Amino acid sequence: MTPAKPLPSYLAQRYHGWRATTYDENKFWYRRLAEEGQRPRAMLIACCDSRVHVTNIFGADSGEMFIHRNIANLVPPYAPSGAHHGTSAAIEYAVTQLKVAHVIVMGHSDCGGVRGCLDMCGGHAAELEEETSFIGRWLDILRPGYARIDTGPENNNPAQSLEKEGVLISLENLMSFPCVRAAVERDELSLHGLWNDIGDGRLYAFHGDTEAFEAV
Amino acid sequence: MTPAKPLPSYLAQRYHGWRATTYDENKFWYRRLAEEGQRPRAMLIACCDSRVHVTNIFGADSGEMFIHRNIANLVPPYAPSGAHHGTSAAIEYAVTQLKVAHVIVMGHSDCGGVRGCLDMCGGHAAELEEETSFIGRWLDILRPGYARIDTGPENNNPAQSLEKEGVLISLENLMSFPCVRAAVERDELSLHGLWNDIGDGRLYAFHGDTEAFEAV
Amino acid sequence: MTPAKPLPSYLAQRYHGWRATTYDENKFWYRRLAEEGQRPRAMLIACCDSRVHVTNIFGADSGEMFIHRNIANLVPPYAPSGAHHGTSAAIEYAVTQLKVAHVIVMGHSDCGGVRGCLDMCGGHAAELEEETSFIGRWLDILRPGYARIDTGPENNNPAQSLEKEGVLISLENLMSFPCVRAAVERDELSLHGLWNDIGDGRLYAFHGDTEAFEAV
Amino acid sequence: MTPAKPLPSYLAQRYHGWRATTYDENKFWYRRLAEEGQRPRAMLIACCDSRVHVTNIFGADSGEMFIHRNIANLVPPYAPSGAHHGTSAAIEYAVTQLKVAHVIVMGHSDCGGVRGCLDMCGGHAAELEEETSFIGRWLDILRPGYARIDTGPENNNPAQSLEKEGVLISLENLMSFPCVRAAVERDELSLHGLWNDIGDGRLYAFHGDTEAFEAV
Known part of the structure; x- marks a missing residue:
């Protein structure tokens, strides 16, 4: 019923x-x-957050973008196990079946998922550490990022640091997928990392050469 | 790097x-x-397909809809395991943290994921049956639907039957989540099942009383 | 050589x-x-004028628009004769081979071709009336428009009137092509008429119901 | 109406x-x-194909290029007849009124028009041979090119041969226009022939001295 x-x-x-x-x-x-x-040119991996309006920002009409949205726009590492992996399935479909030319991971400011990870790793969110917490276990993907950012008092915005670090982790995890790595190496696919400031509407893209997010 | x-x-x-x-x-x-x-009123679970333009159809501007998109708009059954469950995390977040009023599952015509499941269950897609196929293992969620639909010669559109059955399976699986069931029983949350015909733009909603999809 | x-x-x-x-x-x-x-969604018929930058205005990247450009963005009436008809060939190709969804005729302000037609019809351009003038003979397509506009002293911009009338004549001539008419009647093709003010960058679209060009 | x-x-x-x-x-x-x-420096004659993005390739902003686009970027021979000749009118306008310094004919790979001509001349496209086929009659301009290329089994890309031959025919036909010939002889106009490989983005220019297309 x-x-x-x-x-x-x-x-x-x-x-x-x-x-x-x-x-x-x-x-x-x-x-x-x-x-x-469909013959979409790009796959976009974005957050479920209602304030991230990707088709609007990119003027994308029907047929243009293959869009996967999950909490905190995360890509888990490649780890086939026979279980259900929705994000991995979407990536596999986009790259091997649709043969998209670009995979774009787009993070954003004030991300509730990232804040949850920050709380959890800082020891302030016991409920997220429980094995039955889907949110907590999903945010485990972001844990390696916590170790990389500065969480001391001189960083006045550790959440933003982790939001951006999460984009980089997802890009790295993307490369752990054999189908992604092969397409990138064959020059048939390019990866892109973005971070969107919701309040001021600005978009920043990670530049591999400067290793920094720069305003688009 | x-x-x-x-x-x-x-x-x-x-x-x-x-x-x-x-x-x-x-x-x-x-x-x-x-x-x-954000304070979104509804959560929408839709397919990644580039032709499903949900914000457009619902005139949703920034802040209105919490959107999760995966292959074939599937919800897996409640099954905490300590592993990464992106869809389950999104549902948990929407219902327990954001306290959305509606969860809407929206299927669509000509769904590549559903067609893949049909091929796999019919024995015509050995590659999807491999344990390492993320697409195949994700579509396992839809397998119970294959047993329920008519796949004989008198059904001239088994794909459409399975697309709609998939929406019902996802609604049932939603109810297997304790947080969803509790919110529905407290009358704080309603569930909705839709199917969109991409070519003619029509939307059909599942009506619990008639147990049929009816034109909106 | x-x-x-x-x-x-x-x-x-x-x-x-x-x-x-x-x-x-x-x-x-x-x-x-x-x-x-290619699978372009629209065909655009625009003027050769260097100031009409259609891909820019519509943010059209490679693969999006099938573009024919000629003097004064004119469509001649359907008239197969065994001779070379470049515009008619482009229309036939777009509609029957590519099956575009939209044909857009776009006129513009300060059109040199239209001004030439105005001069010619007003008796001030004998050289354009010669049989060997390709420009004059091409602008003959626009002659019926001259009869329809107000060329008296109370019209302070007869050139603009004729530019817009030319768009309407081209739309009418489009409908004289059996392949266009059939596609429009089958609801597989829509026609659109635009006029662009180069100096202030504004775009106006002809609305069939009000029979007027209205700001987009 | x-x-x-x-x-x-x-x-x-x-x-x-x-x-x-x-x-x-x-x-x-x-x-x-x-x-x-306008005071454009060059006239460009290119194909309508949506993948040929000439303003992009040449970084041309508003006012820089007078652009005529038709099927297969063809120039017919000089043949005034009192009928509508859109391409000839555009050339006459560019050379005599705008006095452009360059006329550039640009062909491209995978041209649907050229492929049509190849089929027609090879006897595989009866529909294009009908008198009422605008596409076929337009492609008659390219017929002399078919006789010049090698269509035997040792040519593994006759379409590309014909695409390049078409550029040469158009350049020759341009010289049949008295206004073009006079301007070229007065050293006020230069002609250029290009061929663009859409897939690898390369541009080749015909060099009169080597009688070959060479990478720009």
Whole structure:
């Protein structure tokens, strides 16, 4: 038995508005996409956070971006185990089936997941350390980042440090996937790391040569 | 060492356009969202497919929807194991921390993941059955659906049947999470199942009473 | 004998810059486009005028727009004759082979071709009336527009009137092509008429219901 | 009656982004261009193909290049007939009115038009031989090239041979225009032939002295 309810009316109303306008203006194209399948140019790995509006920032319309969103935009290390690995499956699909040209990991300011990891590693979040905490166990992916950042009093924004470090860890973990590494080495795929400041709207990209996030 | 490259210029150009228009028009609100944190009303679980443009369909601006996207919009059963469970972590975060009012699972037509599951269960995709296939192991979540649908010659669209069945399985699995079940029983959370026809833009919602997907 | 010379050095230099930056950032995608072919969403018919920078205005990267540019962005009426008809061939190719979803005709302010037509129709450009004038004979397509606009003293901008009328004539002529009409009637193609003010950068779209150009 | 629809919203959004950034940064210059008219240095004749991004390759901003784009970047022979000749009109306008210094013909790899001509001349495309086929009649311009290339089994890329031969035919046809020939002979105009490999981004220019395309 599924206790599902009809769509909340505020969403039903917006959907009808969308269908009468955006859909109607583009229906020929959407039908072709339905018939011929997608050919997205990039995969984006972003946070579930409601304030991270990736299609808007990149003006991406239907068909342009393959988007995976999880807590804190994390990529776990390559570790096949026979269990369900949603993020790894999405990466495998994008790289081996869709053959995207870019994988972009995008972090952001004031990330609740990153703050949770900071609390947990600092010993202030016992509930996240329990084995049954899905959030805690997911944020374990970010633990190596905690060891790398400066958590002393002279760092006035350790959360931001960890947000950016998390992007780098995800990029490193991406390279642990054989399919990703092979595509990068064949020059068929490029990796990109971004950090978005939600309040001022700025975007920063990690530059491998300077080893720093620089304003786009 | 992270082999990250700068943002491709076509995306950098669009980002600058966004920042000068949408961001600029809304900067006061975005700054408040940054300072006060998000308060999304709904969590949406959708597919990574580039043709599923959820914020567009629901006219959702920054701050409105907590969005998790994975292959085939699947929710695994509740099964804490100490390992990384990205989808379960996102659900736990949305329900216990953000206390969203709605969790919406949205499937769609022509889903590559669902087609993969159909092939795998029909014995036509040996590569997906390997233990190291992340895609295959992720789609195992959908296997119970294959047993429930009609795969005989009189069903001219078994893929669509499985796409819809997958939404129901995810809704059932959602109810296996103690935090979800408790919130639903306290009437603080409602669950919703949708299926989107990409080509004709229509949305169908599962109605618990008729046990059918009906046009919104 | 072809008296061709090497590329002027200022263009060679820019090409090398482009290849080291934009091409290099996007080479994976460009290779895929080369292997798999184009799938442009829209055809754009614009003027050759160097000030009309359509890819820039629409942020269109490689692969997005099929672009035909001629003097005064004109579409001749459907008239197969066994001779060379470049514009008609481009339309036929876009609609029947590429199956684009939108055909957009874009006029602009201060169009030299339109001004020539105005002069010619007003009796002030004998050289354009000669049978051997390619410019004059091409602008004959726009002659029916001259009859429709107000050329009296109370119209302080007859050139702009004719620029916009030219867009409408081209849209009408588009509909005289059986392949265009059929695709429009099958709801697989939509037509759009734009006029761009070069100096103030504004774009106006013709709205069929109000029969007027309105600011986008 | 013109069945024109408003601009699709994804293009409207990008236009607004362009106007708030690129236009805004350059508005003084664009206003001057609007008031004083264009003074392009070169005319470019390129293919309509969406993957040929000429302004990008040459870093050309508004006002720099007078661009004519048609199927397969062809120039027909000089043949005034009283009918509409869009390409000839564009050439006449560029050379006699704008007095450009360079006319550049740019072909490219994987050209659909050239492939069509190859099929037609090889007897594999009856539909293109019909008198009413605009595409076929336009590609007749390229027929003399088919006779000149090696179509035997030892040529593993006859399409590329014909793409390059097409550039040479267009250059020869350009010289059949009295206004072009006169300007070239007065040393006021130079002609250039290019071929662009879309996949690897390289540009080759025809050198009259070696009679070969050489990497720029």
